[in-house]
Amino acid sequence: MKHLVLAFLALLPFGLQAQNPAPATPQSRPIVLTGATIHVGNGQVIQNGVIAFDKGLITSIGPASTTVDRAASEVIDLTGKHVFPGVIAMGTTVGIQEIASVRATLDFEEIGDINPHVRSLVAYSTDSEVIPTLRTSGILLAQSVPQGGTVSGSSSVFNTDGWNWEDAVVKKDDGIWLTWPPYLARSFDFETFSVSTKKNEKRLDVIRTLESTFADAQAYAELTNPDLTNLRMKAMKGLFDNTQNLYIRASYAKDIVDAVKFAQRYGIKKVVIAGGDEAIKVASFLKDNNVPVVLGATHRLPSRPDDAVYAPYEQPAKLHRAGVKVAISYDDEWWRVRNLPFLAGTAAGFGDISKEEALQFVTRNPAEIMGIDKQVGTLEKGKQATLLVTTGDLLDMRGDVVEHAFIKGAKVNLDNKQKRLYEKYKEKYGQN
Template structure:
């Protein structure tokens, strides 16, 4: 028995190393980061800056002459480093999906076509192996989104650290997700791996059913004290008060226009387009109706064979220059979401965007779109101290080396599965 106890005792450290690090402890004393270049996230850059935060809140930010109580503050000299606000990832299944081939780890879709009452909030898994890998490219805030059907459900916004979803949540039920029926339907032929495009014959019927459902939801929202409670209709109430966004998945210009017009007609206050592949064709319409666009993967070929091959790379700049609020995402990705920063870098390299304008596409703009800009998105006094310290440019793959990360002032452990695998196989192949 004694030998068995010793054996398992020896295995325990190995088992502990294979687990995600525990969530960071709350900030216990004021911290000042000095000497670094601070990228505020609103276009302002502070050379040789000072950033002070206490109890998770930024209390001072400025140049080297910024004053604070040095005797009570832990001071970190970060000369030569860069400080950025956390990247904000929209439209992901992070926390809802782990291994695509293992059904038990997938919790992002419900049966049925109209499920506005389904909440990503309570399905979010803070023990996901993916979340720590995101922290190591600067993503400390992400939006978990249900998938499938016409009305997929409600998304929520989470910090990338916490024991459970109650700890991690930043904003509950920030919006309802609608997949607008496209005018043209794409079908895949597995025999020759080609796509065919044809008119969607059932489109009018589907839109009519959506119209009836939204009309019922609006009428229900106007009832002061409904009895009995209808959970499906009640979950859409905030759409009509402006407390939640209606996120519409749409790519074709015709579909985007019709979806926005439909939402306005139904009394929805805030509409956000997700995808927006042809949004550059209708920038005037989007600007006039104050509709933000969240672009998905930029690192791809254009959707149409006659489009400029660089069109996906240039889309952010085209929308931004036209006065449309635009953010970047990785669609429904989860593992690949860690590359979000490099989409910002691509946007800066194509279309005459400055690096700090490109940074706003993955920090300030998504925070404003989701209604969490009072807490995150930029580094300003009174906001949450959710930030990263990098060796160089956060949007550059070569210098995106995260050395420290803070979530609401808590110093986050940057260990992750990728690093553990690297250390493991370095011993095997490093000789």
């Protein structure tokens, strides 16, 4: 028995080495970052700036001449570095999906078609090996979204650090997700390796079901004290008192217009289009109705063979110039979310906008869309100190080397499984 215990103790460090780093401890003393180029997130850039934060909140930000109490603070000289707001990933399955081929690690979809009561909140796993890899690229907040069915459930917003979902949550149940039935249905033929498009014969049936569901939910929301609690209807109550967004997955231009008008018929004011493949075709409609768009991954080929090959790269900037509030996401992805800053960089490279404007697609705009902009999204006095330090341009993979990351003022450990594997095999093969 003694030998077994000694063997266990000997192996313990190796077991611990494979675990995620422990979450950051709360900020214990004021911190002052000096000398860096500060990208505020609202288009403003402060050269040779200073930013101070205490108890998780930003207390001062400005040029080097800004008065801060350096004597009582931990001062970090960041000369030549860059400070950015934490990147915000929308529309992901981060925390509820781990290994695609292992069913036991997938907790993003429930059986059934109308599931507004399904919540990503309680399914979010802070032990995910994917989450630390996101922090390395500057992703400090993520919206975790249920998938499947017509009404998938409610999403919540989390910090990418915490012991459990109660620790990590930033906003609970920020919105209900609906997949609008498309006018056209696409099918893939594996024999010819081609995509065919035809009219969706089931569309009207799905819309009738949605009409019945939303009419019932609207009526239920008007009840002050219902005799019986209906969990499905109760989950949708926030849509009618404007405390929740209605996120509608829609790609075709006709579907986008139909979906927005459908929501408006039931008095829903906070509507967000997700996906938005053809959003540029109805940009004036979206602007006039104050409907933001959360675009899917833009590092892809165009959906239509007759579209310009760079159309997905150009669309964020075109929508932005048309007056539509835009965020960029990786749809229902989880492991590729780490590349999100580079989607914004591509948007700047292929659109007539600055990189500071493109930065807002993954910082300020997502925060405003989800209603957390009073806390995060830009670097301003009184907001949470959720920010990162890079050696260069966050939106360029050559410069996106994150040296420090802070979530609510707490310094986050940037170690992850992929870094450990890199060091392990670099040592094995003797490469520098």
